[in-house]
Structures are given as C-alpha cells and as structure tokens.
Amino acid sequence: MKIKFSNPNIFNEDLNLVKNIIKSGWLAHGKYTLLFENEIKKFTKAKYCCLVSSCTAGLHLSCIASGFKKGDEVIVPAMTHTATAHAVEYTGAKVVFADNHNFTGNLNLKSIKKKITNKTRGLIVVHMSGIPCEMTEIVNFCKKKNIIIIEDCAHALGTFHKKKHVGNFGVTGSFSFYPTKQITTGEGGAVVTNDLKFYKKIKKLKGFGIDKDIKDRKKQGEYDVKDLGYNYRMTDFQAALGYKQIKKYKNNLKIRKKIAKRYIKNLQNLKGVVFEPFSNNNSYFVFQIFCQKRDFILKEFKKLGIGVSVHYSTPINRMSYYKNKYKINLKDYVNSDLYSKTNISLPVYPKLKNFEIDFICKTLIKLTRNEK
Template sequence: MRTEFLPYCQPSINDEEIESVLDSLRSGWLTMGPKTIEFENLIAKYTGAKHAIAVSSCTAALHLSLLACGIGKNDEVITTPYTFASTGNVIVQVGAKPVFVDVRKDTYNIDPEKIEDAITPNTKAIIPVHFAGQSCDMHEIMKIAEKNNLFVIEDAAHAIGSEYHGKKIGCIGDFTCFSFYPTKNMTTGEGGAITTNNDEFVDKLKSLRLHGISKDAWKRYSNQGNWYYEIEDCGWKYNMTDLQAALGIPQIKKLDTFCDIRKKYADIYTKSLCRIEGIITPYEDLDAKHVYHLYPLLLEKYNRAKFIEEMGKRNISCSVHFIPLHLHPFYKNQFGFKKGDFPNAEWLYEREVSLPLYPKMKIEDVRSVIEAVEDIIFS
C-alpha cells in the first residue's frame, strides 16, 4: 500500500523551464512575440514540417485548420467517435456535419476500411485521431483522401513525438494539430500548434489566429513594426503567448527523453500485466512509434468502476479515455446517434482504464501501480 498519493499525471518542469519563463517576464514580452516565433521554428524542425503555427490550444488548431480548408455549412467531415469533445465540436462550430466511423479494437484508431463507405459528395475532410500516442494507418488514409480529393487534418493531441513509417507525425497530412496541455508529452501550460507543408495556407492561418489582422501583427509592438494594420478576415483570438512558448522551448528539447521514459515505463507495465488473464495491454503497431501519452488497459472480466475505486484506496489515481462522442446528449439529440451505432468504440469504452504514466514518476511508482493492480485482481 502506497503511503503517498500518486496523481494520474504531472508535468515535468524544472529550473530550465522556470528560467525561460522568467526571461520572458524580464523582457517585457508577455503576449505573442519572439519566443513564440522561436518555438514555432523548433516545432517545425522537430516534426519535419515546413511550417508551424503556434496557437492557444489544439481545439483552436483544429478549428483554424477547418476554416483554412473552407469547410462550412452543408459540408461533412469524417472522424472517429472515440475522441475528446473538441474533435467533434469544431466540426459543428464551422457549420459542418461530423460523420463518425468506428475504430479498430486493437489500436483504438479510426478504421480505414470503414472510411470510404462514409464518403458522400458533401465530404470535404478526414480527421484521424492518433489515440494515446500511436499513429493511425496514415498510408491508407492518405490514399483514400487523395483518391476522393479530401483534406486530411490530423488530431495529434496525443501524438507529439510519434512516428509512422519512420516519419514524424506532423509532416504527413495537410494539417497536423498538436496539444501542449499539462497532461501531454510536453507542455506549454495551455497551447497548441498546427504544422503544414502547404505554403498556401500559412498566411491565412497566422491571420485567423489573431483577429484576421495581417500575419505579423505582433511586430507592431517591436522596432520592426508599424502602427498601421488591416483586418483581412473575421478571425479569432487564438494566438500563443511568449510566456507559454518560453515554457515550451526547453520542453521540446527534452521531448525525446520524455517519450523514451514513457516507453520504458509502458514496457514494464506490459511485461507484468500481460500475464494476467482478463486484462488486455496496449497493442503496438510495428509501422508506428508509440509515444504512450496514455497507457490504456482493458478490463475484460473486472468491474471498471470498482477497479478505479480500489486503486484510489491504494493512493493511485486513474482515468478513462474516452466516452465516445455519439453517446453524449448533444450528439444524440443533434444528429440522431444512438447506442449501438459504433460497437467497437463502445466495447473499448466499457472496458478501458488509463494507468498513471509520465516521466516524473519513478520506477518504484510504476512497480507500486503493478502491485496494486495485481492485488485488486487476485484478491
């Protein structure tokens, strides 16, 4: 029995991040400025993308990507119901219709074999979601998109650092949207980014993230700037701040180390837990590099609510990812979805529990989680 509480997740922050943020405070640049630009350059270099646009969240990144594609009223966007609220909500917010496609039971990711059946003349884009840090089958998805002239907007909220066929997630689809929320593999506190190889969309994305003002509006407050500006579009207040970027700059430099630790701990979990009957440990696609934003465990023979309660009694916090979107009242009432529409997503949801997994944990913490699981299952 642990004597100290083990949180479900904690960010890995030390003196480098603190000094970087203090440097921004001392400089006077608190909103978007030179550190945001530096952070964008680091994201682009890391992912292998030509461009990176830093924004306030992954939700903002998804929203702006849909707008840049011109997606709106009467359009349809294919995605998975096995995701967080933002993936579906942004589709609705631009006036389009979310069209859900079921997932594979092994990877939790959208099933490419089901995508083509969902395409109609109104379909304009596909949003694959890289669940838990493991890439979707991007080869098949890109092939389907090219054949049907569709945009691919990757929801990579879980997948910074992940790879597919040796390519970093961030340089495959038309747009890739990242999250830097505190629970993610690296953090800026709140924040996100869009990466793209398409020169055509960059200026529009940069303008839309800051009220539709010209893309370098932040320079108005530097010695390179001018007081004059023009509103070129009806945009949003979606920019990242220099304070956030200051936190992110040392974080991205540590990202590979963070991912290596996550993989090490995930392997320890799997080696021990895979031997327990009635538990399914995560599947790893050999074509993808899994960065283990989550460690999803499937309980086939045990009551999940009771399991989470018992873990809590042992001072260990767990979570559940996700309640499928089609089971929520808004999507049921607005689009007529019902239980049974996406059986694989529902099967996973009814059994999934996410164990603590983050670099700030120690080996002793990982082993205490394993011991707690074994104690609950075998008692």
Template sequence: MIPYSTQDINEADIKAVGRALRSGWLTQGPAIGRFEKALAKKVGARFAVAFNSGTAALHAAYFAAGVRKGDEVIVPSLTFAATANAALYLGAKPVFADSDMQTGNINIADARKKITKKTKAIVPVDYGGRPADLREFRALAKKHKLVFIEDAAQALGATYRGKPVGTHADMTMFSFHPVKSITTGEGGVIVTNNKKFDTALRLFRSHGISKDTNTFARKGHGAWYQEMQELGFNYRMPEMSAALGESQLKRLGFFITKRRVAAKRYRRLLAKVPNLILPPAERAHEKSAWHLYPVRLAPQVAHKRDEVFATMRKAGIGVQVHYVPVHLHLFYEKLGYKKGLCPNTEAFVASEISIPLFPNITQKQQKFIADTLKRILAQI
C-alpha cells in the same frame, strides 16, 4: 494519489519563462517565432503555427481546410470532444467512424464507408500516442480530394514509417496541455508544408486581421492600417507559454524515451494476467509516444470495469477512462446521435482503464500499480 499523468518542469523551464517575463514582451513577441521555428524543425515541417490551445488549433485547421456550413468532417468517436466540436464551430457536421478494437485508432474501413459528396476533411486521431494508419489515410484523402488533418494531440515524438509524426498529413495538430509530451501550460500548434494553410492559420488566430500590406484589398493607407479579411478569433499563444514550450522541446527525446521504458515495464509486469488485455506491441513501422497506457478488461468481466476503476482510485491510483465516446455525450445525443453508432468504440470504452504513465513515474510506483490491479482482478 499517483496521477494518471503529470508535467515535468525543471529549473531551465522556470528560467526560460522568467526571461520572457523580463523581456518586455508578454504577447506577439519573438518567443512565439522561436518556438514555432524549433518545433517545425523538430518534426520536419516547413511551417508551425502556435495557438493558445489544441482545440483552437483544430478550429483553425478546419477553417484553413475550407470547412464551412453544410460540409461533413469524418472523425473518430474515440477521442476528446474537441476533434468533433471544431467542425460544429464552423457549421459543419461531424461524421463518426468506428475504432479498431486492438489499438483504439480509427478504423479506416468504416471511415471509407462514411465518405459522401459533402465530406470536406478526414481527421484520424493517434489514440494514446500510437500513430493511426497514416499512409492509408493519406491515400484515401487523395483519392476523394479531402483535406487530411491528423489529430496528433497525444503523439508529439512518435514516428511512422521512419519519419516523425507531423510530416504525413496536410496539417497536423499537437497539444501542449500539461499531460502531453511537452507542455506550454495550455497550448497547441498546427504544422504543415502548405504555405496557403500557413497563411490562413495565422490570419484566423488573430481575429482574421492582416497587417501585411501585400494582402490588402484596399491600398494606399498609412502604416496604421490593418485589414479584417475573415471572421477570426484571438487564439494567440502568450510569450511565456512559448518560452516554456521551447525549453520543454529540448527534452522531448528524454520524455519519450522515459515513457517508452515505462510502457515496456508495464508489459512485463502485467504479462499473462487473467482477464486483462494490454495495448498491442508496436508494429515495425511505428513508434508510439506512449501518452497513455490503456488496458482493457476481457469481455467476460468488462461489466466490472467501474468496480475495478473505483477500487484502484480508492487505493490511491489515479486511473482514468479515455474517453466518453463523443457521439454519446449528452450534447451530441441532443443533436440526434444514437448509441450503437460506433459499436467497437462503445465496447472498447466500456472495458478500458488508463493506468498512470508519465516520464518520471518510478519503478516502485509501477510495481504498486501492477500488483494492485492484479489483486483486484483476482478478486472479481
């Protein structure tokens, strides 16, 4: 089976993890700081705070943004559930905005309509690695005094208006799951230029407990004393993961270049195929990280999507669908969210298939995938 995506681990990565294991530090050691510093430098941010998952990182970002019970957070429905779940963790309400039918990114006009007096933060997602309309979202957040959090789980290595993704929002989250731009096994990070956010993120990821005497409300204790100031979590990244991430980060440019080459090859192989809609070409001001290559069936054959999906899987091609619209998950239906809330998202997902894309995919594999897809479409 050709996977829809997979990690690329080399001997340098293995040696880096081995060094961490032999260092005497398994957690809360120097590898975390090195990885955070390297990542912040790579994306041009002042601070980077690593977590043991992208979900944990989002939870921490919403906390740092001041999201609390009764607040609202605007998120796209076309995303992994964690983008919305993190609001629920804090007692807030996810408010779903619809998607752009071409890119899959959040529709800013619909997001604008969803802003109320209760809105605390707005969280666009870079679907498939393609940056959302970040300049417009920044202006919208500033106008309404919202915290702008970018869910760039899939977009490490992407650029927007000449700058790396990670420099445009108040806080930006990257994921290090094995299928992402780089991996730490499991992991995530928040990058920010705001010292207040940085402090809150670090406190939250370690039980809400501070060991910094400068922050203590209770003075005069010995060196043993630590102060729990918030209700936090144990969201710390282990040293081995950080060591792997630092090693992987050195090859980020290589990974993204390979993904871009593969995406361009698909565009040539699948050009002008009847009843198939390809992802739009990049605009002049953006460069995607090409985490996904999401193709869609034309409206007249979209009802055949599951048949095409199953036939591709049967042929040994690990296609996927991204995603179940969050508002249509069973859990969210039980909360009262209804079908029809985000019609573009629902139509997009009903016709979408993600075909395999990863740095080491071969030309032979891509040709097989393209030929198989063309053959199936010709028969429906």
C-alpha cells in the same frame, strides 16, 4: 503511497526563464514563440508551424482553412475528445461519426468507408493515446476520393508512421500542450503543415485576421483586416516553457518507451487485462489497458491514491449535444462503446519511478484476481 496521473517535465531553470519573461514586461509577441515553433518544425520535420492557444483552436483553424462549411460532411471518430467534433461543428459542416478499431481506438479504413457519402469533404483522424493511425491506407483512399485529411495529434508528439512524424500526412496536424500531455504550456497547442497556403491562412486567422505582423507595419498600429479571425495566440512565457521542454523531449520519449516496456513485462500474463504490444512508433501519451472490471479497478485505485484516467468514458456520438442534434443510430458504434467501458489510462511521465510502476501493476494484478 500517492502516485500522480501526470507530472510535467518542468525544472527550476525553466521556471526562472518564465519568471524573467514575466518580469521583462514583454509577455506576448516575443522571441520564444518563434524559437518554440522552430523546435517543433525540427522535431516533426514539418515545413511550417504556428503556435496557437490550444489544440482545439488549431483544429478549428484547420477546418476553416480547409473550407468546410454548411452542407459538407466531415468524418470524425466516435471515440475521441469532444474537441475533435467541435472543431467541425463550429464551421457549420455536419459531423459524421465513425466507429473506431478495437483496442487502438483509432479509425481504420473499413470504419471510414462505411460513412462516406457524396457530401464527404473531410476527415479528422486522431492518433489515440499516441498510437499512429494506418496513414498509408487512409491517405491513398482519401486522395482518390478528394477528401481532405486533418490530423488531431493532441496525444501524439513523438508518434511516427513509417518513420514520418504524424501531422505530416494531412493538410495540418494539431498538437495539444495541456498539462497532462507529453509537454505542456498550461493551455496551448501548435499546428504543423507542409502547405504554405494553409500556414499563411492559419497564421493570419489566429491573430484576428490582421494582415501584417507588428514587425512588418510601416506605421505603428497600421494594418488591415480582410478575414474574420480569432485571438488564438499563445503568450511568450508559455512558449518559453514549451521551448525548454521540447529541447529535452527526445530523452523524455526514450523514458516513456521504457515505462511502457515495464508495464508490458509486469502485466504480460495477466488474464482479464489486454493492451497493444510494444511499438517504437507510439509516443506513449499514456499506457492504455482494457479490462472488464474497469469501474471496480478505478474505484479501488482512487482509494489507494493511484492516479489513472479514462480516455474516454463516453463516445462523442452519445454526448447529448451530438446525439440530439444528429439523431444518431447508436447501434452503429459497437467498438467505441466497448472501448469507452473498458479503457484505463495508466500514467507515463519521466518522473514516474520504477517502484511506482511496479506498485500500480501489483495492485492491478491483485484486483483482477479479486484479491484486495
């Protein structure tokens, strides 16, 4: 049996739409960018949304719009994708790594407080594997300290904290539509915000810093550039693909939660494997488990054709670029180290069948009991 780690929720009608857009020749600046942005706003209840070429681009523009610069310090989790730290690093600000909470992988207030100095300007929280960070505590603390919060929501479309969608707690929230994510546009991302100033700035910077949209230009090709912008836009056929998937996402999310419940039921009494209890707030990007025999299990799963992943196997503070540049004291990161050595991401997607989930679980049970 071969089980994929991810399998996008894309159907023939979606492919036909993409084909028609490509055939039309109107591949960028089309109507699907707006339509997809509107659906993201509806789903997250954020006031503004900007599609971008990746979550990394969204985080980068969020850091620029926050004014991070050389001399500032911005706290990021040690346990995350390198994109979170890179976004800060591009601005010249100093990346300061905080240790994560055991098992959720998220930052918590205790770990953040340890890294605060009088240079701390910002904080990027990551809602790891779709589990929300404790945003009430974090927001209250950061307000008092005047620290800007940016949310990395790469794993978190459909994740809520106290009935509010993540991405609405910081100045911005950036989502990823990479192929393994809950919805995909190939490469792609979106930034949501409730602050008009941030929206305007990000919208301008994602298109070279050009001051006028095509529709607002009096004469063709006439515009000014007052800022150093980027080309971080998404094409219209990608936006159409995302639009079709987000329309079906409520149902997708329900299925993701059912899959998580099935994993939990199958694995609940298994010694040597731990995981978070079920939560309706979690969007289950993956089903994250932790086991001491992680590397052995990964090897055996590979032999059997079971697609699983690791998020992540090296904390960012241990990556050569950051370790060498910042001369980091590696002893400070006990939880991230443990997390990186023990985590396995089990697949979660609507096309995953019950018998496949049961096969993954049965195999895991056998392997943790040393049976082959």
